[in-house]
Amino acid sequence: MSLSKKLSLVLAGLSIVPFIAVAQMSSGIEDNSLADLEARLSDERTLFNVTVDEAPDDDLLELGRLVAMGGAENGGSGMACITCHGAAGAGEGSGAFPRLTGLPGWYSYKQLNDYASGARPNEIMSGVAQRLTDREREAVSAYYAAMRAPHIPSIGEVDQALLQWGGQLAAVGSAERGIPACVNCHGAQGTGNPPSVPYLAGQYADYMVYQLELWKDGVRDNDAMNVMSAIAEKMSSEDMRAVSEYYARVANPLTEPE
Template sequence: MLNRQGWLCLAGLVLLVSPASLLAQRSLADDALPTFTTIDSIEARVQGCVTCHGQRGQGTNNGYYPRIAGKPAGYLYNQLLAFKNGTRKYPPMNYLVAYLPEPYLREIAEHFAKQHPPFAIRDITPAEPAVLTRGRALVLHGDADKGIPACVDCHGERLTGMEPGIPGLAGLRPAYIVAQLTRWQVGDRHAIEPDCMKRIAIRLSDEDVSAVAAWLSRQPAPKNLAPESSNLIRMPFACGSQRT
């Protein structure tokens, strides 16, 4: 249950967002998705989240607000904790979760992990064939000469993530992918040590980052949206995110 501090936190976030920006961020799919029917429900209590991420976490028209639906609960919980303690910085998120208790953050994570709404319309940016070829190679095969493993080695063959703590890449907008990889490169984003994403991101050139984002943005939604089991896959690096 959300306590008084939690409701005040949500109310404050709503006051920070103008009606015009809400309309701009709103997902095209929200009209077809159910909202909540009672105030005493998790659907009602996550309305502060759906403003940016869509009613069921499917993402919005703004490329910087990612799809969170169907991602492993462990990953979502880790991110909420990171926003709460300030190790991941984005002021609206830091403010939203600052006073929420950890059990409630886990409830939010588990709620969105169970959602499997349709994917938002793909945001395809222009790219040269050579760029897409490089992006495909990095995602599916990596680059042994640079010590870069394939994205699918950690994020799963369907790019839907890996239990318990690695997110899916399917359905993410290119702007968001570029922004997050860049933040890892410059040390603005961190994961639980050993930080395997930091180890990989610093080996990517700016061209590599753009290529990966461009190729991923062109991939259709996978038929099976479930994250893969970590018990079935040996990862190329030790990853602290899997210690949830």
């Protein structure tokens, strides 16, 4: 069955999705054609490296787009990623729905596996991930890795001193507090380090603060060698807010539309 026919069937079953989600979905599809996605298959962000035997191809992208729209084998409209994260993976700034566009494919795939196993507990995502097949997790991860969406700058007034402190933590950390610089792992511009390290630049501040709190509290504990947990334990609430607000205002050139 062609991609267009598959999409038509899925769209027909999405009548209960709110209008705004459908609008986001349409916009994302138009801005990221299948040809655009296929051209990014060799990008290091879409590759899974040694974790998955076969390199992503256009069939995987088609399946990923289908899954994102609620067409998973055990899915339905309630499993549509676009409802919360948008067609292009832009998410929204409440703190609950992060930006997925351009995240390394392996990183997103690992998070889905961790949601499914309970290693990363989440009331909504655990149920979704458990119903996806392994191939579907690979597919939707590769699909969003290949997507591009405009950076949405954070809105609202933030104290400049707080932003400066956030920038300092990002660039050099705090030797006195034992907090390493974020750039050590997440890259000089906060654009991430595929396949395992996500970007921070352009991610929503409230989401990043929430994740740091989960690591500090021991609720989230699925990072390699407990690096993030150890870092978050040394951070104050002000530190978390500062570095998150800073990175939320940094445009990510690797996820911007071409």
